[in-house]
Amino acid sequence: MxxxxxxxxxxxxxxxTLQGMELLEKADKVYLEGYTSVLNCPVEELxxxxxxxxxxxxxAMVEQKAEFTILQAARDGDAALLVIGDPLVATTHVDLMxxxxxxxxxxxVVHNASIVSxxxxxxxxxxxxxKVTSIPFPEKGHGAETPYKVLAENQKSGAxxxxxxxxxxxxxxxxxxxxxxxxxxxxxxNLGQNVFxxxxxxxxxxxxxxxxxxxxxxxxKDILNWEFGKPVHCLVVPGRLHFMxxxxxxxFR
Amino acid sequence: MxxxxxxxxxxxxxxxTLQGMELLEKADKVYLEGYTSVLNCPVEELxxxxxxxxxxxxxAMVEQKAEFTILQAARDGDAALLVIGDPLVATTHVDLMxxxxxxxxxxxVVHNASIVSxxxxxxxxxxxxxKVTSIPFPEKGHGAETPYKVLAENQKSGAxxxxxxxxxxxxxxxxxxxxxxxxxxxxxxNLGQNVFxxxxxxxxxxxxxxxxxxxxxxxxKDILNWEFGKPVHCLVVPGRLHFMxxxxxxxFR
Numbered sequence: 475m476x477x478x479x480x481x482x483x484x485x486x487x488x489x490x491t492l493q494g495m496e497l498l499e500k501a502d503k504v505y506l507e508g509y510t511s512v513l514n515c516p517v518e519e520l521x522x523x524x525x526x527x528x529x530x531x532x533x534a535m536v537e538q539k540a541e542f543t544i545l546q547a548a549r550d551g552d553a554a555l556l557v558i559g560d561p562l563v564a565t566t567h568v569d570l571m572x573x574x575x576x577x578x579x580x581x582x583v584v585h586n587a588s589i590v591s592x593x594x595x596x597x598x599x600x601x602x603x604x605k606v607t608s609i610p611f612p613e614k615g616h617g618a619e620t621p622y623k624v625l626a627e628n629q630k631s632g633a634x635x636x637x638x639x640x641x642x643x644x645x646x647x648x649x650x651x652x653x654x655x656x657x658x659x660x661x662x663x664n665l666g667q668n669v670f671x672x673x674x675x676x677x678x679x680x681x682x683x684x685x686x687x688x689x690x691x692x693x694x695k696d697i698l699n700w701e702f703g704k705p706v707h708c709l710v711v712p713g714r715l716h717f718m719x720x721x722x723x724x725x726f727r
Numbered sequence: 728m729x730x731x732x733x734x735x736x737x738x739x740x741x742x743x744t745l746q747g748m749e750l751l752e753k754a755d756k757v758y759l760e761g762y763t764s765v766l767n768c769p770v771e772e773l774x775x776x777x778x779x780x781x782x783x784x785x786x787a788m789v790e791q792k793a794e795f796t797i798l799q800a801a802r803d804g805d806a807a808l809l810v811i812g813d814p815l816v817a818t819t820h821v822d823l824m825x826x827x828x829x830x831x832x833x834x835x836v837v838h839n840a841s842i843v844s845x846x847x848x849x850x851x852x853x854x855x856x857x858k859v860t861s862i863p864f865p866e867k868g869h870g871a872e873t874p875y876k877v878l879a880e881n882q883k884s885g886a887x888x889x890x891x892x893x894x895x896x897x898x899x900x901x902x903x904x905x906x907x908x909x910x911x912x913x914x915x916x917n918l919g920q921n922v923f924x925x926x927x928x929x930x931x932x933x934x935x936x937x938x939x940x941x942x943x944x945x946x947x948k949d950i951l952n953w954e955f956g957k958p959v960h961c962l963v964v965p966g967r968l969h970f971m972x973x974x975x976x977x978x979f980r
Contacts, residue, residue, distance in 0.1 A: 484838055486746060491839075492776065493741035523745065560840060562847030563854075565971065572850075572975060585737055585845040585936045586744075587813060587838035590853060594815030595836065597825075600843060601816075601861075605886050606854040631880045633858050683838045718818065722825065 481586025484683030502551035597722020604633030632714030648705035651678035734839025737936030755804035764811035850975020857886030885967030901958035904931035
């Protein structure tokens with residue numbers, strides 16, 4: 475009776491670690507968290523590699539219904555929840571861990587690569603990033619100014635900003651770098667603090683960590699129409715650049 | 728002829744991913760970067776798991792002498808550099824990657840768990856961390872005020888601060904949480920901006936991601952004498968806490 479929270483890294487089926495494989499061997503039931511990110515291969519490929527059937531878990535299953543699904547499986551035997559990225563980066567999994575512990579269910583965590591460190595692929599120093607923010611799909615009444623505010627705050631201290639983009643895998647909707655830039659330009663129009671203009675240096679990223687990863691740096695107006703292809707995308711707005719970072723960014727222009 | 732930069736995660740020999748194992752199988756020469764972090768198992772255990780001899784690479788080998796060691800091996804065949812954590816977090820490896828690319832050596836990167844995301848184990852939200860800073864061992868003429876300044880900056884925006892602690896594996900010297908707190912209290916005495924006092928909430932961490940990971944939260948004066956055991960240690964100074972974070976921190980008091 476245990477809950478294994480197993481990170482599988484940036485979405486490749488071969489991102490599982492040897493430690494993760496050992497736990498998966500013991501697992502009686504295997505779930506894959508499928509709403510905060512998305513695999514970049516068919517789930518069947520993952521099943522083949524780990525040698526077990528994988529059940530896709532949506533938000534309801536990990537949050538409201540966890541009692542009757544994942545936590546129940548962890549009471550009945552060993553349950554594994556595969557998480558794309560690192561399992562303790564999203565609040566939803568930290569929360570699940572706390573709930574399990576309150577019930578005295580043993581929890582084992584296998585960390586793995588997350589976008590917050592893999593973003594070093596842009597050549598920017600990971601240590602110099604400030605708070606991470608995200609852009610949600612526009613919805614009525616949604617406070618969508620947060621990314622603008624976080625960006626403004628980070629800029630004050632010269633920190634880089636990683637902006638994660640909304641995704642709804644079950645509806646096959648993934649925000650693109652282009653939509654993100656448009657959204658920030660609109661916020662600039664409304665809020666007018668000169669935080670994000672058409673001349674702001676941006677680094678658009680797609681599929682970081684995958685074989686076909688794409689990184690493109692330039693002014694917002696130039697990146698705006700660039701085609702980044704398949705998800706997952708994210709956007710970086712650099713702060714003060716060290717000359718080595720400058721050089722690294724240069725190669726992606 | 729290629730250079731593989733392979734992250735192995737938080738120091739366990741079984742942290743290698745399946746993708747990493749595939750590349751290691753092809754590698755003609757395998758190095759382990761041994762100066763920015765340290766394995767928490769004997770190198771022989773790692774050698775057994777990957778089935779190859781591993782040569783320990785010190786700073787000179789990865790930096791000044793890379794031409795004649797790692798890069799030469801990547802010209803002669805396939806060379807792998809194993810890196811504890813994620814291979815693109817430390818500047819030294821990003822620099823090695825750029826040098827290889829300038830020479831048209833193909834580079835493959837395998838990302839893995841890094842302390843900057845695994846720190847979610849404290850229950851603090853990874854997205855709400857500001858810039859990461861580090862405390863170096865005191866040396867003559869060394870500008871040791873940086874961690875204090877970064878902490879002050881992060882506090883202004885309510886961001887959490889991850890403070891990495893210096894280590895010199897070859898001299899078997901590893902800064903402890905206790906030394907780090909003493910260092911910050913001394914800086915407070917000198918700089919007096921009320922950034923880090925004996926009453927500041929701290930989270931001391933040791934061996935994050937390992938089976939015997941230790942996390943202890945409390946006021947600086949209480950953590951100051953806590954025994955954290957074996958390396959690697961790091962220190963977190965929380966910013967503004969969300970009630971869920973508050974609850975998570977509570978369990979480590």
